[in-house]
Amino acid sequence: MQTIGKLSKTTGVKVPTIRYYEEVGLLPEAERSTGNQRLYGSATTDRLSFIRHARDLGFTLEAIRDLLSLSDTPDQSCAAADQIAKAQLVAVRDRLARLRALEIELERMIAQCAQGTIADCRVIKVLGNHDLCGHEHSQKDQAVQ
Amino acid sequence: MQTIGKLSKTTGVKVPTIRYYEEVGLLPEAERSTGNQRLYGSATTDRLSFIRHARDLGFTLEAIRDLLSLSDTPDQSCAAADQIAKAQLVAVRDRLARLRALEIELERMIAQCAQGTIADCRVIKVLGNHDLCGHEHSQKDQAVQ
DNA sequence: CTTGAACCTCTAGTTGCTAGAGACATTAAG
DNA sequence: CTTAATGTCTCTAGCAACTAGAGGTTCAAG
Numbered sequence: 451m452q453t454i455g456k457l458s459k460t461t462g463v464k465v466p467t468i469r470y471y472e473e474v475g476l477l478p479e480a481e482r483s484t485g486n487q488r489l490y491g492s493a494t495t496d497r498l499s500f501i502r503h504a505r506d507l508g509f510t511l512e513a514i515r516d517l518l519s520l521s522d523t524p525d526q527s528c529a530a531a532d533q534i535a536k537a538q539l540v541a542v543r544d545r546l547a548r549l550r551a552l553e554i555e556l557e558r559m560i561a562q563c564a565q566g567t568i569a570d571c572r573v574i575k576v577l578g579n580h581d582l583c584g585h586e587h588s589q590k591d592q593a594v595q
Numbered sequence: 596m597q598t599i600g601k602l603s604k605t606t607g608v609k610v611p612t613i614r615y616y617e618e619v620g621l622l623p624e625a626e627r628s629t630g631n632q633r634l635y636g637s638a639t640t641d642r643l644s645f646i647r648h649a650r651d652l653g654f655t656l657e658a659i660r661d662l663l664s665l666s667d668t669p670d671q672s673c674a675a676a677d678q679i680a681k682a683q684l685v686a687v688r689d690r691l692a693r694l695r696a697l698e699i700e701l702e703r704m705i706a707q708c709a710q711g712t713i714a715d716c717r718v719i720k721v722l723g724n725h726d727l728c729g730h731e732h733s734q735k736d737q738a739v740q
Numbered sequence: 741c742t743t744g745a746a747c748c749t750c751t752a753g754t755t756g757c758t759a760g761a762g763a764c765a766t767t768a769a770g
Numbered sequence: 771c772t773t774a775a776t777g778t779c780t781c782t783a784g785c786a787a788c789t790a791g792a793g794g795t796t797c798a799a800g
Binding site for chain 1 (some may be wrong): 772786787788790795796797
Binding site for chain 3 (some may be wrong): 453455483516
């Protein structure tokens with residue numbers, strides 16, 4: 451059992467953010483000490499690290515809720531879990547493709563820089579390239595995120 | 596020359612968001628028609644697509660500002676550009692590693708689902724794994740994003 | 741048993757949009 | 771050439787996901 455401060459340090463999630471996640475239901479309500487302070491077991495560390503990474507990768511709290519539900523209700527219908535997993539997989543692959551393109555371009559720029567010039571920066575072109583992302587740029591699509 | 600609505604459609608960025616980006620300086624102030632409506636050339640399409648993708652990949656507007664500065668000021672010192680590019684490259688690679696791990700896990704789950712069970716979901720473990728991300732989980736680090 | 745760090749709740753502010761009101765501009769149809 | 775529909779304008783307000791601060795309580799080291 452650890453306090454919220456310890457949990458914050460091990461996961462890198464700020465203390466108020468942890469309380470916020472509890473408030474919005476991403477974390478279960480914590481046990482309390484006799485003096486009303488939150489106490490956490492090690493399972494929360496994993497869960498919170500997961501949330502942190504997923505947020506950092508650009509997933510919304512809603513998407514994260516979906517992903518967590520895969521873990522939380524292992525006995526739910528496979529069809530439902532499958533649908534969630536597949537939708538998220540599409541989103542993940544899409545991001546991978548674009549990140550790879552950006553990686554290559556940054557590498558190119560750094561290499562060019564070593565030769566003393568960055569006159570032809572194509573960093574904008576790279577992510578502007580439609581072919582790299584498998585989806586349309588529609589309003590609907592944007593909302594999904 | 597296209598109107599803001601057309602630009603919105605081709606890039607998938609909502610009209611008010613485009614105006615917002617202009618307001619915060621990510622887009623230059625647009626030319627205006629005689630009737631005071633914004634008009635955009637094709638360069639803005641690329642720039643806006645870039646911003647959209649970068650946002651979607653989880654970069655902050657500040658990080659995007661940095662990346663755009665590589666394009667905007669090709670005559671700036673190579674050392675500065677190099678530093679920005681290298682920092683962003685580290686961030687990009689970090690994300691790639693974690694996204695790949697998540698991809699693999701989602702694939703595994705979907706495969707397992709095809710066999711009728713998802714009893715052992717390890718989706719949380721995957722992103723909770725410290726070894727996959729090259730950075731410490733410190734407050735400072737979190738602020739950088 | 742005290743004192744200073746860590747914790748509590750609650751309210752308010754920040755970032756990055758997003759939606760709505762009310763007014764002007766543009767376009768296409770009659 | 772008018773008029774209706776659609777698009778755009780500015781401005782204000784709201785939402786998501788935090789983040790910081792005030793004012794008070796708890797804990798744990800000395």
